[in-house]
Amino acid sequence: xxxxxxxxxxxxxxxxxxxxxxxxxxxxxxxxxxxxxxxxxxxxxxxxxxxxxxxxxxxxxxxxxxxxxxxxxxxxxxxxxxxxxxxxxxxxxxxxxxxxxxxxxxxx
Numbered sequence: 365x366x367x368x369x370x371x372x373x374x375x376x377x378x379x380x381x382x383x384x385x386x387x388x389x390x391x392x393x394x395x396x397x398x399x400x401x402x403x404x405x406x407x408x409x410x411x412x413x414x415x416x417x418x419x420x421x422x423x424x425x426x427x428x429x430x431x432x433x434x435x436x437x438x439x440x441x442x443x444x445x446x447x448x449x450x451x452x453x454x455x456x457x458x459x460x461x462x463x464x465x466x467x468x469x470x471x472x
Contacts, residue, residue: 371461374391379403380403390416392420393420394412396421397424398437405423405425406439409440409443420446422446425447426451
């Protein structure tokens with residue numbers, strides 16, 4: 365959907381790969397799942413915020429049955445990250461992407 369809207373997109377299998385890609389060629393926006401192998405979304409978000417503070421972040425999650433007591437998306441919102449529960453509508457994500465990119469300040 366984002367490619368069809370004209371956005372340059374890349375896909376990473378997990379947070380570790382996404383961070384390697386970000387270090388090689390920083391993106392203006394990262395959309396991350398919360399539950400991923402090797403480096404989960406919360407770790408990925410923390411590193412992005414520390415090392416790439418100008419990069420906008422959108423977090424998504426369908427939740428996890430194993431972790432019921434922690435609301436990860438609430439924690440993301442507290443960190444200033446736009447967060448969505450799966451499933452979500454395509455227009456919701458597109459609107460969030462457009463809003464996040466409008467907030468992006470290159471070089472910061």
